[in-house]
Amino acid sequence: MSKRVSFQHSRRPSLSRARGAMMAAGLGASMVLGTGAAFAAGSTGAPSGVDHLTGAGAARSITEQASVQGKLAAKKAAAAKKAAAVKKAAIKKAHGWSAPVNRYELSASYGNDGSRWAHKHSGQDFAVPIGTRxxxxxxxxxxxAGPNGGGDGPAYGNAVVIKHSNGTYSQYAHLSRIDVRIGDAVRTGDRIALSGNTGNSSGPHLHFEIRHTADYGSAVNPVHFLHREGVRV
Known part of the structure; x- marks a missing residue:
């Protein structure tokens, strides 16, 4: 009786070890199979972190980068344009002559005949909207500076005359507003008035003259004069 009991007890550890080995083997196989399945699944698709380069994410990324680069380029272009304008303004103010308005169409020219003038046209007309700088x-x-052509007569409307260091005078007529007074010192490019349609005028424009004196009757061809000074109009 004691021998049988002893025999039965002696088998249990062997069975337990066998079962443990089988379970370990099964678990290992499962792990190996699982790893293989995971690897197989991973190998059929793009590796992690790459999908954004090949799918819809890639398009978004490229679009965003292009947008950022476009904005930077626009800012640089705007800054360069502003810097060029500032430099041009500084050069203009420092020396030289310039056209009296920036955007215009040339209309009546110096020397033209017509019923609007007592004699031939004494200046160059720049067609611009009322209120142009x-x-x-x-x-x-x-x-x-003032109405009645600043003293040159009502035909000029509101007008300004400036004396320059080279002995010439420039006149600006048919103004809607005058922003300077007699005795004011001005520099090239300074605003002196706004264009208008005052006096003997057939439409909004600036009448511009170059004179030998401050008074009517001493004008020369202003376009030819500006050309000699390097200004293209």
Missing amino acids: VEAAHSGVVVK
Whole structure:
């Protein structure tokens, strides 16, 4: 009786070890199979972190980068344009002559005949909308400013005359507003008035003259004069 009991007890550890080995083997196989399945599954698709380069994410990324680069390029272009404008303005103010308005169409020219003038046309007309900025064509001192052509007669409407250091005078007429007074010192490009349609005028424009004196009757061809000074109009 004691031998049988002893025999039965002696088998249980062997069975337990066998079962443990089988379970370990099964678990190992499962792990191996699972790893293989996972690897197989992973190998059929794109590796992690790459999908954004090949799918819809790639398109979004490229679009976003292009947008950012486009904005940066636009900012650089705007900054360069602004810097060029500032430099041009500084050069204009420092020396030289310039056109009295920036955007215009040339209309009646110097020497034209017509019923609007007592004699031939004494200046160059720049067709511009009412309220256009009128600038000093060159540095100088204001010697006439006011209605009645600043003293040159009602045909000019509101007008300004500037004396320049080279002995010439520039006149600006048919103004809607005058922003300077007699005795004011101005520089090339400074705003002196706004264009208008006052006096003997057939439509909004700036009448511009270059004179030998401050008074009517001493004008020369202003376009030819500006050309000699390097200004293209």
